[in-house]
Amino acid sequence: MDAQFSGGKQLDPEGMSLLDQAAEFTGEHELHQGSVLLEERVPGEFWSLETRNVHKAFGRSKILQGLDLGIPEGMVTVVLGPSGTGKSVLIKHIIGLLFPDKGEVMVHGESLSKMTMSRLLEVRKKFGILFQDGALFGSMSVYDNVAFPLRQHTDLGEGEIAEIVNARLADVGLTHAGGRLPNELSGGMRKRAGFARALVLEPEIVMFDEPDSGLDPVRTALLCELVTQMHEQHGGTYIIITHDIESARLAGEFFAVLWKGRIVQAGERDEMFNSDNPFVQQFLNRKLSGPLGME
Numbered sequence: 001m002d003a004q005f006s007g008g009k010q011l012d013p014e015g016m017s018l019l020d021q022a023a024e025f026t027g028e029h030e031l032h033q034g035s036v037l038l039e040e041r042v043p044g045e046f047w048s049l050e051t052r053n054v055h056k057a058f059g060r061s062k063i064l065q066g067l068d069l070g071i072p073e074g075m076v077t078v079v080l081g082p083s084g085t086g087k088s089v090l091i092k093h094i095i096g097l098l099f100p101d102k103g104e105v106m107v108h109g110e111s112l113s114k115m116t117m118s119r120l121l122e123v124r125k126k127f128g129i130l131f132q133d134g135a136l137f138g139s140m141s142v143y144d145n146v147a148f149p150l151r152q153h154t155d156l157g158e159g160e161i162a163e164i165v166n167a168r169l170a171d172v173g174l175t176h177a178g179g180r181l182p183n184e185l186s187g188g189m190r191k192r193a194g195f196a197r198a199l200v201l202e203p204e205i206v207m208f209d210e211p212d213s214g215l216d217p218v219r220t221a222l223l224c225e226l227v228t229q230m231h232e233q234h235g236g237t238y239i240i241i242t243h244d245i246e247s248a249r250l251a252g253e254f255f256a257v258l259w260k261g262r263i264v265q266a267g268e269r270d271e272m273f274n275s276d277n278p279f280v281q282q283f284l285n286r287k288l289s290g291p292l293g294m295e
C-alpha cells in the first residue's frame, strides 16, 4: 500500500503507513479479517475505532451478531452492506447512542461502555457526523446552522466564528448560500451544508450516514470528490456507511463488508474488489447470483 495515502497521519518516521505497520505487527491479511488476532492488537494504536464481538438484539431480532471491526486511523473507510443489515445500528453504537448487549466498542482504545457520561460527552466531540438529509435546523439559515456547534461548544467571538464558518462554506462551495434556509436548498446542497457543519469543530473522526441517498449519480460523484478533497485538506479518520458501490469505490481507501450482523471481510480496495469470498464478490460486483437473495 502507498505510504503517502491522502490525509492519513504518518506516525512512523520511516514513512510506513499505519496499515503496513499494523500488517507487520499482526501478520498481513489476517489483520483484515476482523475477528483474527484481536487479542494481540494494541488498543487504539492502529485503529481509531474498534468493535469487538459486538452483539445487539431488539426483542427477538438479532441485528449485530459478533461484529468485529477495525477502522484504521487517518483513512477513508467505507462500511458497506445490504439494506437492513445493521449499518445505522452500528453507527449508533460507535457514537454511544446504543450500547452492545455483549462486546465492546472502543474509540481510540477507550471502551464506550466503561466511560462516565461526562467522558462520553467529551469523546462525542471527536466526531463530526453527516446525517442522510444533512439534519439541518429548518428555521436557521445555512450560516447559522454551520455556526451552531461553534456557538454551543466554544467561547469564540462572532468574528472568529465568521472566519471559520465562511472558510468551511467556501470549502463545500456554498459561499453564496449562507443566508438561505435549508428548504431553499437542493438535496445535494443540504448535504454539503451538513458536511460543512460536521467539519466545523475540526473533528478527529467524521462519519457519513449514506451520503449518497437521494442524490443522482453525478451529484453523488461530486460529493464523493468533495469528501476526498476535504480528507486531503483536513486529515482525520473518515467512515462512510453506504450500500452504494460506486460511491464506495470513488471515495474509499479501506472497505468493510457487513452482512447478517458480522463483518464478512475487510481490507484495502484491490483486495476487496478481487475478493474470493462469494458474498463480497456478489455484493461489490453487483451480481444477481450468489448468497444474497431477495429474502
Ligand SMILES: Nc1ncnc2c1ncn2[C@@H]1O[C@H](COP(=O)(O)OP(=O)(O)OP(=O)(O)O)[C@@H](O)[C@H]1O
Pocket: 058, 063, 081, 082, 083, 084, 085, 086, 087, 088, 089, 090, 243
Ligand atoms: N431501535 C430499534 N428497535 C427495533 N428494531 C430496530 C431498531 N433500530 C433498528 N432496528 C432494526 O434493525 C435492523 C437493521 O436496521 P438498520 O437501520 O441498522 O439497517 P441499515 O443496514 O442501516 O439499512 P439501510 O441500508 O436500509 O438504511 C432493521 O431490521 C431495523 O428494523
